[in-house]
Amino acid sequence: MKRLDRRRWPGDALWTWLCAGCVALSLFMLITLLTLLVARGLGHFWPAPLEALTLHSGEQVIGQPVREAPLPHGAGSERLYFTGNRELNGADWRWVALDDIAAVNEPEDAIRLERSPWGDVTGRLAALEVEGERLTGAPARARLQSLLALPAGQRPRGELVLTTAQGSPLVQPLATITAFQAPNALSTLEKAGVWGQGVWRFLSEGPRAANTGGGVWPAIFGTLLMVIVMSVIVTPFGVLAAIYLNEIAHQNRLTRLVRIGVRNLAGVPSIVYGVFGLGVFVYGIGGSIDTWFFDEALPSPTFGTGGLLWASLTLALLTLPVVIVATEEGLARIPDAQREGALALGATRLEMLTRVVLPMATPAMLTGVILAVARAAGEVAPLMLVGVAKLAPQMPLDGEFPYLHLERKFMHLGYHLFDTAFHGDDVEAAIPLVYATALLLVLIVLVLNLTAIFLRHHLRRQQGGSWSRS
């Protein structure tokens, strides 16, 4: 008789631990990614204290600490400060070895100004001279705050006098100042307000300083508009193709071949679609449109160069398989009994499709479209060939007839991220913006996916429960 306590190796427990371990590892990496993006991206907008340093050499430095790094050969570590005053110091940033610091304090009147041109300034607020008045200290800060709330054109003439770290006065005309902060004088609640403002300005303003400063609004807008135009193109094509493949075509070898082909299209590298879009849409079709309709504008191209339309078309092609596959899976899940039930009541095939099958497949279709949108929102490579711009001078949608300018170049979050990270002059300024933009992209895709899940769930419930799981 076999022993009842005999065990085979490896046991069930080992497998359980192995599988659970993989899940735990994936979750850990995902959480690390999100934490990093949130901390670096959102932390950037929190006003750091402005420190006034006295070095052993006697030199004075005013700046916001950013990060620390160890010095080579165990010589302690150094700290990076944002000092601004590019025109005086030659750079906005300064590394200070911790051992060199003799004293640190955080004076209340230390402020940081955002101005154009020349980037940011730090210093101590000496006086605000406006409309014949000369204000100092807290009243000056309050007045400056209210003045900056006005549009640039309506501000009274005036000047702000700063004392730089070196002790020399710096006179800044009010008209050149775009924002200011005096973080040392703020309570935590006020800092939170400044943080909220910073986040809002990041979302609502255009980029400055070659994409290493300012906001990303044109990129958000361009991404959304491109994705909408793409959905308008891809949805009817994908849904009709799926209906043909699943409901109308004879299920023979050719249909299966087409289906396999469609599924494989989803795996083609996206840059290949970019090359196709450039060759066929931009040069081929766009070039022809130019010679036929925009003859007078040649040789400068109208449609014969990358633009919103061509980018949308290229991404529509790229995401077509996603929509087809999702819709087809939705159609295949509908029991034949439903189709036969409709036909047996005298419905024609078109009536059967539009009244029974398509409503039941709507959740799947929506899922497909939203997955396509999520994919397109994060795609960069093909866009670089067919119409994305580092800095688009005009929005593709404006008040000028015909309102939607399909031929214009546009900005895109993914490309903006790439450009900020690798093509800026000021790397230190770009880093936090890269994290913030990345976080924004992740959030957009996350929201889109959640919408897909919610819509599917909602529609299923509306139809009275699920006829199949998943």
Next chain:
Amino acid sequence: MVAFLNDEPAPVMTFPAGERCLSVRDFSLAYGDKPALKALTLEVPRHRVTAFIGPSGCGKSTLLRSFNRLHDLNESAVHQGRIELEGRDIFARDLNVSELRRRVGMVFQSPNPFPMSIYENVAFGLRLERRLPKRKRDDIIEWALRSAALWDEVKDRLHRSAWQLSGGQQQRLVIARTLAVKPDVLLLDEPASALDPISTLKIEELIRNLKNELTLVLVTHNMQQAARVSDYTAFLQQGELVEYGPTDQVFTNPKRQRTENYITGRVI
């Protein structure tokens, strides 16, 4: 082997022309090269319940689905011969299949209400036809639900999802949905096989009541059910009509050995 001992030709059961609803003449059907029905000839009388019985795969469902040409959906199905509805060839070139299916309604083995409200399910066939005034449509829907003995159970929740009903209620809803377009014939493909005994009894009672208004053809595995509700019974085996006659006679005094073996459970 017993089946071959008496292999006399199948007794032909005929009805006067005025009582004939469906008539099948030398009708054969094959799926690809697999024959399903072999030169069947039979007549279905008007306003009676006719049951088709036989072992699985004998072709009884195929025959039923031929009456409303639902087998058209199967690309490999090829047929020969003739089926007439009230004297009209249902395979005629100028016949509108949708019209045929409205006159020959069908109820399937497992209930298949659409994912809509109870009201919309019954209104489905009506909406296909023409725009009816709402009051008229409501009347027809109430009539159909009453005819299917479902009205009292659902009258307070007509706009709730049909999928919240029990299996038996769903099947009666499907019957109501079919009755709403006022068909001449109702085909029932094992309508109670997925239901509990109480629901089955309700469906059977419904079938007996409905024959006053239309012709019913019932496919069933359950011989007691065939004996309980049908007026005539046809026994099919391997695509052939073995015996067809009044139900009492088929079950108590079968003419052929194969029928007797089947109904007494000796040979399947």
